[in-house]
Amino acid sequence: MGPETAFRLDGRTAIVTGAGSGIGRATATLFHEVGARVLFADIDEDAVRAAAQAVGADWAVCDIADEAQVAALYERAAGLLGPRLDVLANVAAYRRKADTMTMPASEWDAMHAVTARGTFLMMRGAIHVMREQPDGGAIVNVSSVSAVRPTIFSNMHYDSAKAGVDAMTRAAAIEFAPHRIRVNSVQPGGTASDGSARMKSELPPAGPMVQPGRMPLRRLSEPVEQARAILFLASPAAAYITGQHLAVDGGYLVS
Numbered sequence: 001m002g003p004e005t006a007f008r009l010d011g012r013t014a015i016v017t018g019a020g021s022g023i024g025r026a027t028a029t030l031f032h033e034v035g036a037r038v039l040f041a042d043i044d045e046d047a048v049r050a051a052a053q054a055v056g057a058d059w060a061v062c063d064i065a066d067e068a069q070v071a072a073l074y075e076r077a078a079g080l081l082g083p084r085l086d087v088l089a090n091v092a093a094y095r096r097k098a099d100t101m102t103m104p105a106s107e108w109d110a111m112h113a114v115t116a117r118g119t120f121l122m123m124r125g126a127i128h129v130m131r132e133q134p135d136g137g138a139i140v141n142v143s144s145v146s147a148v149r150p151t152i153f154s155n156m157h158y159d160s161a162k163a164g165v166d167a168m169t170r171a172a173a174i175e176f177a178p179h180r181i182r183v184n185s186v187q188p189g190g191t192a193s194d195g196s197a198r199m200k201s202e203l204p205p206a207g208p209m210v211q212p213g214r215m216p217l218r219r220l221s222e223p224v225e226q227a228r229a230i231l232f233l234a235s236p237a238a239a240y241i242t243g244q245h246l247a248v249d250g251g252y253l254v255s
């Protein structure tokens, strides 16, 4: 396979969660552009419809925290895309800051219900399909640099859930390697998405990653820069890569 095909997804099928906004939308759109048949999935119906219709792709509404809705999503995917599933990009997450000393346990649980349990439920649904395929499949989870190094304060529940995403990535990579299923994660650094803009208006963004100027590359990333890394890990170009975490962070983790 030459480089002109190794980085593409021609003829492959893919589900992208969080596809209504930011990195998820950029990822689903890029997958479509490089030849995949993509199901855009998100909890926000208006957003996911608009994102999918912009490129003429299929879309579905799903709360990834809800087991029954995830099962229904996979049924819908089979109906729309056919019995094969080649790629799952798990981009959706719960993103709301909460003060460490006063956050109610319900906020902690809401974070983990979406970001940890939702990622797990989506992975398990994909593996059910992929392990029946002789050539397996590829799963890319989106975690965060904050799984490794704190970024902003009032985000401890998020850091915990994202560390869980990376732990699940490693565990699934080992457990399902015999089925030729590769599982990796992308760890974005600060990215200029709608979600980030919303979070800025919540609690004060104190913490080590306060300003774009603190990044070695002196700027935030664009969602499409995260999408390109997700595409790489999902594509045949990454055929021998599994269980890895790729920081796309302008140098934050090594600074």
Ligand SMILES: NC(=O)c1ccc[n+]([C@@H]2O[C@H](COP(=O)([O-])OP(=O)(O)OC[C@H]3O[C@@H](n4cnc5c(N)ncnc54)[C@H](O)[C@@H]3O)[C@@H](O)[C@H]2O)c1
Pocket (backbone or CB within 6 Å): 017, 018, 019, 020, 021, 022, 023, 024, 041, 042, 043, 044, 047, 062, 063, 064, 065, 091, 092, 093, 094, 095, 114, 118, 142, 143, 144, 145, 187, 188, 189, 190, 191, 192, 193, 194, 195, 196, 223
């Ligand atoms: N933007 C950043 O700076 C940054 C940094 C590190 C990691 N990340 C991660 O990248 C991913 C995308 O972030 P973004 O900035 O593009 O976010 P965003 O808020 O712009 O988009 C997130 C999307 O996920 C959807 N979503 C939320 N809860 C859901 C649920 N329960 N079920 C289905 N969909 C749901 C939302 O409706 C939204 O469309 C997230 O996993 C986030 O944690 C982002």
